[in-house]
Amino acid sequence: MKIDILTIFPEMFQSVLSSSIIGRARENGLIDVQCTDIRPFSECKHKNTDDYPFGGGAGMVMLAQPIHDAMAAAMGPDFHGKRIYLGPRGQTLTTGKARSLAREEELILLCGHYEGVDQRALDTCVDEEISIGDYILTGGELAAMVLTDCVARFIPGVLGSAESPEEESFSDGLLEYPQYTRPRDLDGRCVPEVLLSGDHAKIRAWRRRESLAATARLRPDLLASAKLDDQDLKILKELEESCFSES
């Protein structure tokens, strides 16, 4: 997978994309992440990348020309993939979206700044707008990092061989069960006994119940689209009943 990020602040990406799991994946050649600085593509005298908005109003708008030319350079002669603009008008990024983007050969991510990008650059240079949530950032760079990180997890080999992106929270639509490590007893707060039992079937059942309980309590909206079997529904009913008897 190749990811090319079009930005006027390429330096923002260096530490994030060189650290931890993404850094390791790049070293191992599993993902090729590059930044393309938009500014050198500007044909303006001072390499400007923005100008005043037609019609007036506060702030600046990113020029179409440098974006158009940076995009053409990033695409090369035979581009196969998706060109994505990070902005709050797009569909919200989800696990499902990240999983499907991870199957693309190449992604080009366009980061906007100021009041936004000339609409004509969006019309001609972008396949899809994606949002990371209902809030406004000062630029698309942080959103591009979030998308890169989230998509990379679904590329085979990026997570260690023992970890699977499909065993994590949200892959079956439920929240994660609680995790514990040493010590067993932390100032009297003990690790649940079942996790020390070595009984893997019992541990699996306990974790499922905890996932269901956490989801019902913290994000009940997720239950509507979660993958639930008859046993899950039985547990949810029990949890609901025990919840009523508590109050």
Ligand code: 4GY
């Ligand atoms: N939210 N999700 C987001 C964002 C900043 C438009 C230029 C978001 O993805 N990107 O807030 N991006 C953009 C917003 C004007 C700056």
